[in-house]
Amino acid sequence: MSDTLPTQSTGVATAAAELLRGLRAAPPLTHSITNTVVTGFTANVLLALGAAPAMVDITGEAGMFAAVASGVLINLGTPTPEQRQAAREAAAGATDAGTPWVLDPVAIGVLPVRTRLAHELAALRPTAIRGNASEILALAGLSTGGRGVDATDEPEAARDAARALAARHGSVVAVSGAVDLITDGTRIIRIANGSALLTRVTGGGCALGSVMAAFLGTARGTGIPALDAVAAATLVYTLAAEHAARAADGPGSFAVALLDALAAIEPEDIAPEAHVEERAL
């Protein structure tokens, strides 16, 4: 997808290089409450990149752990009653401690339990919200969502929904797709890196939510805004996916190569290959 947008030496590429350097120098403890389908892959993505993953998704521990973590992901893919309560604890613990946290409202829209929980958590003002276009439309109240985890809409179709959500909750909103769209309600960043193979690996999107939490954790105290940190996470991840796709024979070898590429990517690799566009909204 590298021809959609011109290569530019933007602020996002600069921020991505700085944050990747910082992440490797001081691995951010990244607390992921996520679905049972992608736990292993998510942890491996974080370890490969250089972050320190931990999954603490029980009540009585999730909140206190969110307070000491560098960043938190709450992903609603398989929200058991225990995990729903742990998610509430984690959101509260993160908020109280000032830990940045990311909400991934997986497959909301038609499914009522996660949809209610997503609205409840969004009202707690996550640092970032990440989803496909259907999920972002559903969270903004502009659609009842797709038929499940499929993205049935393109990111651009969710642009106004993303802007509305960002304004309503003070969150950075990231919509994934062939061209990723990220906004804080004022600026909008589009990233045209990546590989279609990411959609053929389970957790290809979910793991990115954890990478965003790791980058937000590393960004604390640097002065890099949350919008740029979320975009930087997307850029590093999708660039690694491009590298991996070159070596892959299919989705199985791609997932393996993605982990190798996340470990191998260096700060100076980013700017020359970044296809990023940034505009005022």
Added chain:
Amino acid sequence: MSDTLPTQSTGVATAAAELLRGLRAAPPLTHSITNTVVTGFTANVLLALGAAPAMVDITGEAGMFAAVASGVLINLGTPTPEQRQAAREAAAGATDAGTPWVLDPVAIGVLPVRTRLAHELAALRPTAIRGNASEILALAGLSTGGRGVDATDEPEAARDAARALAARHGSVVAVSGAVDLITDGTRIIRIANGSALLTRVTGGGCALGSVMAAFLGTARGTGIPALDAVAAATLVYTLAAEHAARAADGPGSFAVALLDALAAIEPEDIAPEAHVEERAL
């Protein structure tokens, strides 16, 4: 194992080619309630093949999702109380909506909780029941099962049990092993494709249950009987396993190559390599 049965251009190979084409043209939403050991691999198998996986295993969502899905798998490998109730909802939702569903009674026999649940769900007349010989014998009431997830019996030892189960519940019954045996109580199909490496990868059998659900979903409205759809799923999956085994250095690289092979296999690859035998019972 490709010498056990002659290569034949059977109805199964024709159905497999037609269903694989249909699956890729319109990815079936395949709802899998499955065990925590194999969730990621199962989703990756479905994505590699071209289907659309979703795991919705909480109460309040599982039933309604089964109603809108193309096909459903209920696998009893790690049945928590929440998942047991979600499985009941999903079976009821699928039945009401006419969604085909597959029951995989993992490790039943000695373990009481899952054994009771398997009998309860089987009485709801699943479209298909899939297991190893020990599990099928146990579900038919002819054995107390193996010592766990091991197959301690060969498929042929479960032939009469499979026939009895098929007649009792109106289900297609599939017994996996070196030669897979599939029956609807009237006809019996044997498939001698595959690789012993499938038994060295966790989820090698469990993921096949989801592939059966996907093929049954694609078969809806085509006139292809459930027996042929289940056999077609088995044939495509075991053929991909043969392809993968050629490229593998061991069980780790085999699992990766299996995903690549599932993505690469084409409808016209099937008939020339199929080792299928079909008979009246």
Added chain:
Amino acid sequence: MSDTLPTQSTGVATAAAELLRGLRAAPPLTHSITNTVVTGFTANVLLALGAAPAMVDITGEAGMFAAVASGVLINLGTPTPEQRQAAREAAAGATDAGTPWVLDPVAIGVLPVRTRLAHELAALRPTAIRGNASEILALAGLSTGGRGVDATDEPEAARDAARALAARHGSVVAVSGAVDLITDGTRIIRIANGSALLTRVTGGGCALGSVMAAFLGTARGTGIPALDAVAAATLVYTLAAEHAARAADGPGSFAVALLDALAAIEPEDIAPEAHVEERAL
């Protein structure tokens, strides 16, 4: 890490060869109650090696299954209420039946739920306790632990804690790190095989706990002491990791190669490459 200790033809290498031969001749049914992040990888490690994995982590089944299993692992990485109760059942069932069992007190110290459970289970005198230095220090009451799953201390820092724990609970205590340290309170074994890539794969340590349970299961009736069986498991696993690291381009391909290497390693490969030191305490 193969230069830290000289290659020696110790009793551990001899025991490792004998146990690996025995494990492949009669695969030990290895019951793992483990965290949701590493279930699939753990099962794949056991299958690759030649053992028979099973995860039975619900109440009403975990205890009876521990009684019939060859060996049991209880890992506290994601201890839901259901799994906590299943862990108690499994520990009791294993103890009553004389099944060797391994406790892995993941991330204890600060997190209260798992810390209480780890102390409760340790008092039931596990055959072996496995952890990183922070976890072993915390279980011995000498530290409040690290900041999560990170090992923030080196194994040698936990030597006295390991000795104290071993004496208190009659357990073999294994502390993982660049040089693994294993003691029964009387003898101490150090193993300097392995690869730093093990720390970049989720479950790299957790899966070793299951391998220890498998080796302890195979050791029953052989006269090989639990200390030597735990050390043998560590030696085979870390040697396979060395082999895998030679073929790897990063953490993704390393995890795949580790499974291939576990399947490929032969009893006669062990002694020539073992870096083991054994002393009286």
